[in-house]
Amino acid sequence: MKDAEGNDFMVSNNSWMCAGVEEIGWEKPDFVEGDNWKQPLDRGDGHFMISAGSPWNQINSADRRSIWSSRGEKDRTAYCRKILI
Helix, strand or coil: CECCCCCECCCCCCCCEEECCCCCCCCCCCCCCCCCCECCEECCCCCHHHCCCCHHHHCCCCCCCCEECCCHHHCCCCEEECCCC
16 A cells, blocks of 8 residues: 555555454454464465456555465465554
8 A cells, every 4th residue: 555645655465464264353453363363474476366467466566465374275265454553
């Protein structure tokens, strides 16, 4: 994400926490991350999620990373959070 001046202020990287299991309230600020929440796998810039035909390709920061839950392909959905201070 970029601010009004075009500077990156949030990118997807290993500072996020991800889980492959949805937990009630995971999207809320006061949620407490349990054992399912771990640093994500970094899938890299060459991953299909950010290849030419993907909607994620529109994220054009040089610092972007394709991230997923720590179990990788075993999880069909990833729930990822980042605490903004």
